[in-house]
Amino acid sequence: MNNDLVKLSAESVNLWFGSKQVLKNINIDFAPNQVTALIGPSGCGKSTLLRAFNRMHDLSPDARIEGKLVLEGQDLYDGHFSATQVRRRIGMVFQKANPFPKSIYENINYGLKINDIPKAERKGIIENALKESYIWDELKTELDKPATRLSGGQQQRLCIARAVALRPEVILMDEPCSALDPLSTLKIEELIVKLKKDYTIVIVTHNMQQAQRVADKTVFMYLGEVIEEGETKELFNNPKNELTGNYVKGRFG
Numbered sequence: 001m002n003n004d005l006v007k008l009s010a011e012s013v014n015l016w017f018g019s020k021q022v023l024k025n026i027n028i029d030f031a032p033n034q035v036t037a038l039i040g041p042s043g044c045g046k047s048t049l050l051r052a053f054n055r056m057h058d059l060s061p062d063a064r065i066e067g068k069l070v071l072e073g074q075d076l077y078d079g080h081f082s083a084t085q086v087r088r089r090i091g092m093v094f095q096k097a098n099p100f101p102k103s104i105y106e107n108i109n110y111g112l113k114i115n116d117i118p119k120a121e122r123k124g125i126i127e128n129a130l131k132e133s134y135i136w137d138e139l140k141t142e143l144d145k146p147a148t149r150l151s152g153g154q155q156q157r158l159c160i161a162r163a164v165a166l167r168p169e170v171i172l173m174d175e176p177c178s179a180l181d182p183l184s185t186l187k188i189e190e191l192i193v194k195l196k197k198d199y200t201i202v203i204v205t206h207n208m209q210q211a212q213r214v215a216d217k218t219v220f221m222y223l224g225e226v227i228e229e230g231e232t233k234e235l236f237n238n239p240k241n242e243l244t245g246n247y248v249k250g251r252f253g
């Protein structure tokens with residue numbers, strides 16, 4: 001891919017937990033302002049790859065990474081960045097919404113504080129992040145209420161607001177809708193499509209319809225390897241690899 005069209009990439013990435021190799025020679029380029037879905041059967045390494053971009057394996061003493069994970073030409077592991085700096089530029093939303101046991105306001109304010117955003121700016125940023133995440137109208141009169149009292153779908157949109165408040169360049173989403181009802185799922189999907197105007201988004205999903213609804217590109221992984229990647233429509237309707245075809249048609253997984 002032309003370098004101007006690459007926001008984030010994995011270059012010859014191998015990853016082990018102890019002696020078990022979980023990622024094998026992964027090469028992927030993620031284009032800016034696009035949504036890319038990572039699909040593949042359970043255990044194929046999707047979350048592990050996503051987490052590697054966010055420096056989440058720093059805390060696993062048995063994790064070993066070879067190769068490069070690159071954001072705009074800069075290696076995320078070459079000592080240039082701290083994990084906090086990486087996470088400011090690459091936000092993450094998890095499978096289960098994980099609001100802090102604090103108020104709605106404080107959930108977003110906390111990240112702003114630890115990233116030294118001046119106090120005078122925080123209120124406006126919080127309002128914007130909630131608006132951007134389509135949740136302001138629902139929550140504007142109860143910002144002081146505990147976030148844990150929100151519905152699962154609202155909690156997940158709050159977590160997305162928490163991520164966007166820091167103005168990351170990339171948002172990684174690890175099965176963000178798997179714990180949600182169909183209506184909340186639809187709202188998050190609409191939000192994802194809207195957010196790609198400003199962010200590069202990578203989403204892990206087991207939901208084939210979801211991948212087709214939200215993703216411009218799709219990457220199919222199997223046993224730690226990338227088997228096929230391409231335009232979502234193409235990969236689903238005209239897969240080049242038999243394994244991909246069997247997976248997207250639901251024959252295994």
Ligand SMILES: Nc1ncnc2c1ncn2[C@@H]1O[C@H](COP(=O)(O)OP(=O)(O)OP(=O)(O)O)[C@@H](O)[C@H]1O
Nearest residue numbers: 017022040041042043044045046047048049060206
């Ligand atoms: N911290 C860890 N220590 C040891 N092994 C791990 C660790 N994290 C993941 N693994 C192993 O790595 C492999 C890949 O797991 P991963 O969670 O990346 O798969 P996945 O494709 O995201 O699966 P799922 O769709 O079920 O979430 C699995 O065999 C898992 O047990």
